[in-house]
Amino acid sequence: MLMDRNHIIQEYISLAKSLNGNVTIDNDTLHIIIPKESLVEIADKLFNKYQCDFRTCIGVDERPVNGYFSMTYVFTDNRNSLYLLIKTYIDSLNPSTPSIMKVVPAVDWCEMEARDLLGIEFTDREQYKLVLPPGWPDNVYPLRKEVPYNYRPLLRGTSEKISPSTELGVIPIGPYHPALHEPEYFELYVEGERVIDVKYRGFHVHRGIEKLAETRMTYQQVNFLAERICGICGFEHSTCYALAVEKAAKLDVPERAQYIRSIILEVERIHSHLLWLGVAFHVVGYDAGFMHMWRIREKIMYLAELLTGSRKTYGINLIGGVRKDINEDKKQKTLETLRELEKEFRELIEIAINVPQVKKRLSGTGLLPKEDAVKFSVEGPVARASGVNKDARRDQPYAAYKYTSFKVPVYTEGDNMARALVRINEIFESISIIEQLLDKIPRGPIMLEDFDIPEGKIGVQVVEAPRGGDVHFVITGHGKPYRWRVRAPTYNNIPALKIMLKDQPLADAPLTIASIDPCFSCTDRILVIRENGKREWLRITTGV
Amino acid sequence: MPSKLESIKKSIWVFHLNTGSCNACDIEILDALTPFHDAERFGVKLVGTPRHADAILLTGPTTLEALPKVINAIEASPRPRILIALGSCGSSGGIWHDTYSTIGGVNSLLKILKERGVDVDAIYYIPGCPVRPEAVLYAIALIKGIVEKRVKSVVLNAE
Numbered sequence: 001m002l003m004d005r006n007h008i009i010q011e012y013i014s015l016a017k018s019l020n021g022n023v024t025i026d027n028d029t030l031h032i033i034i035p036k037e038s039l040v041e042i043a044d045k046l047f048n049k050y051q052c053d054f055r056t057c058i059g060v061d062e063r064p065v066n067g068y069f070s071m072t073y074v075f076t077d078n079r080n081s082l083y084l085l086i087k088t089y090i091d092s093l094n095p096s097t098p099s100i101m102k103v104v105p106a107v108d109w110c111e112m113e114a115r116d117l118l119g120i121e122f123t124d125r126e127q128y129k130l131v132l133p134p135g136w137p138d139n140v141y142p143l144r145k146e147v148p149y150n151y152r153p154l155l156r157g158t159s160e161k162i163s164p165s166t167e168l169g170v171i172p173i174g175p176y177h178p179a180l181h182e183p184e185y186f187e188l189y190v191e192g193e194r195v196i197d198v199k200y201r202g203f204h205v206h207r208g209i210e211k212l213a214e215t216r217m218t219y220q221q222v223n224f225l226a227e228r229i230c231g232i233c234g235f236e237h238s239t240c241y242a243l244a245v246e247k248a249a250k251l252d253v254p255e256r257a258q259y260i261r262s263i264i265l266e267v268e269r270i271h272s273h274l275l276w277l278g279v280a281f282h283v284v285g286y287d288a289g290f291m292h293m294w295r296i297r298e299k300i301m302y303l304a305e306l307l308t309g310s311r312k313t314y315g316i317n318l319i320g321g322v323r324k325d326i327n328e329d330k331k332q333k334t335l336e337t338l339r340e341l342e343k344e345f346r347e348l349i350e351i352a353i354n355v356p357q358v359k360k361r362l363s364g365t366g367l368l369p370k371e372d373a374v375k376f377s378v379e380g381p382v383a384r385a386s387g388v389n390k391d392a393r394r395d396q397p398y399a400a401y402k403y404t405s406f407k408v409p410v411y412t413e414g415d416n417m418a419r420a421l422v423r424i425n426e427i428f429e430s431i432s433i434i435e436q437l438l439d440k441i442p443r444g445p446i447m448l449e450d451f452d453i454p455e456g457k458i459g460v461q462v463v464e465a466p467r468g469g470d471v472h473f474v475i476t477g478h479g480k481p482y483r484w485r486v487r488a489p490t491y492n493n494i495p496a497l498k499i500m501l502k503d504q505p506l507a508d509a510p511l512t513i514a515s516i517d518p519c520f521s522c523t524d525r526i527l528v529i530r531e532n533g534k535r536e537w538l539r540i541t542t543g544v
Numbered sequence: 545m546p547s548k549l550e551s552i553k554k555s556i557w558v559f560h561l562n563t564g565s566c567n568a569c570d571i572e573i574l575d576a577l578t579p580f581h582d583a584e585r586f587g588v589k590l591v592g593t594p595r596h597a598d599a600i601l602l603t604g605p606t607t608l609e610a611l612p613k614v615i616n617a618i619e620a621s622p623r624p625r626i627l628i629a630l631g632s633c634g635s636s637g638g639i640w641h642d643t644y645s646t647i648g649g650v651n652s653l654l655k656i657l658k659e660r661g662v663d664v665d666a667i668y669y670i671p672g673c674p675v676r677p678e679a680v681l682y683a684i685a686l687i688k689g690i691v692e693k694r695v696k697s698v699v700l701n702a703e
């Protein structure tokens with residue numbers, strides 16, 4: 001295994017060298033700096049030949065440091081637990097770089113995000129506005145360092161025209177819709193009862209988190225801000241941020257703290273999956289299932305409160321460790337709660353998943369074939385239900401997962417039922433992981449005292465949230481991150497909805513949208529706006 | 545509370561308007577409605593359109609993207625019009641009070657509504673980050689007049 005890994009690292013190095021690249025190795029991360037002419041070629045090789053997983057791309061304004069913009073593309077080699085950061089510098093007077101969308105379709109949104117927020121132009125692709133609200137002034141790019149975080153254009157938001165006229169029937173869903181609890185807008189084009197095309201406009205929840213972290217906050221405060229990215233998977237975000245900074249600064253965090261982090265992460269996974277099952281049952285009209293799922297979920301909420309002092313957005317993570325310990329009493333109560341929960345959940349889910357209407361509505365709807373799942377780099381249960389065997393807990397072990405053994409459920413059907421079954425199995429696995437961790441938890445401190453964070457270091461971390469892999473990318477700065485980029489799993493999963501909704505009955509659309517467990521507040525965190533009051537429609541993707 | 549609110553005291557139908565929140569408050573609202581806390585025993589119900597709503601629940605700092613839609617929804621709701629600002633972000637804008645893509649808190653929203661000539665009859669604030677389901681229950685009881693308000697409100701505003 002070790003031989004293999006060294007061998008593959010050598011292959012990556014010679015690949016980069018052959019394209020005039022410069023490689024530095026830092027533990028599990030390969031930093032490859034490449035001229036922009038070779039970008040498409042190296043991305044093609046990594047994604048299509050070596051089958052690396054594309055995670056995200058990050059635009060950085062490095063003008064105060066070296067006078068350039070830069071783009072960094074994050075790939076991971078899941079079989080060898082490697083991160084590959086492909087970086088290219090872009091001239092600041094005429095910021096333009098070739099797009100890699102032809103070879104890596106999943107790059108669509110993150111390139112457009114860099115264009116909106118930093119003003120980097122991408123050639124060889126169709127460009128459109130993605131994140132900023134309509135009416136946002138031209139030539140103001142919020143993530144450029146000279147723009148203050150509280151720059152606020154006077155926008156009074158005139159309502160946009162909903163739909164361009166077309167011969168097809170258009171069914172709008174959202175932005176405020178009883179089946180969706182977050183603002184997002186889907187436009188379904190239908191022929192009779194069948195959906196033939198979908199357009200999506202989201203980014204209603206762009207609050208400017210990244211800019212805030214780079215300007216007004218300090219390292220330790222950003223942990224609490226990261227929790228506010230999402231109210232459901234907040235702890236994943238703060239863990240991911242803390243791990244990325246710890247990796248950049250090479251901090252050795254106490255084992256006990258890592259165990260506690262893993263335990264809370266699994267508690268969060270259980271409550272999130274129970275929540276999703278409830279919502280899915282509600283959408284198919286099985287409200288008894290919804291109420292029961294939420295009833296037993298309340299046990300987990302009280303468990304979270306017992307362990308961390310808070311029902312949500314837990315507030316115990318810091319860089320260097322955690323703030324709350326688990327004592328013997330809490331341990332016993334946790335085990336007791338989990339036993340009760342497992343018994344009740346097993347009983348309930350066997351009934352619920354076999355209710356004829358549930359079975360029929362879930363089976364065979366919202367199909368996502370494996371090739372498309374790979375092409376869009378989808379994450380989490382959506383990927384695992386389509387036969388893509390990836391889970392960051394196993395592939396890029398972080399926190400204390402390397403000390404546990406668990407199964408990663410993978411189904412090949414790719415329908416809504418498979419996505420439900422993946423989540424059901426994961427709940428049982430999570431319960432077993434918490435029991436293993438509580439059994440093995442070592443003694444010792446829970447917080448690293450006294451450490452320095454050097455400037456200009458890069459850390460990138462993937463954390464498996466309930467919805468898929470979160471990616472946090474940090475460049476350290478003076479007292480606060482120089483650049484912090486967050487990529488939530490829904491960001492990669494939404495474009496795949498186009499495939500799932502196509503040629504399906506309209507009645508299944510809300511269920512299929514819910515089946516990716518969308519989390520729009522995570523996805524939208526960086527939104528920005530568009531010009532002349534004219535909204536251009538966001539294409540889910542082109543070239544499909 | 546003014547007497548015109550008497551008419552809605554029997555069962556309050558609520559339209560949930562997520563104006564850019566992180567979901568935590570939204571999930572706690574659903575939590576308050578499900579069996580453990582069971583706010584439905586007070587006649588509270590989430591409805592699918594603002595036209596059927598007695599109260600509008602605002603969660604989150606209003607983002608620029610959501611603003612026009614939020615105004616439309618509030619305009620569409622019948623009088624008497626009650627707004628409930630939920631959580632730190634809903635009440636004051638929270639940590640986002642001055643970021644580039646929000647308008648910051650319900651106060652700025654009220655100003656914009658006033659410019660548009662949209663009247664608001666009453667506004668309630670539920671604090672917390674996120675709000676606890678118990679706080680939601682307390683607010684319902686307060687609106688229905690089951691409990692007395694226990695804090696005095698003092699308006700501190702530089703303007």
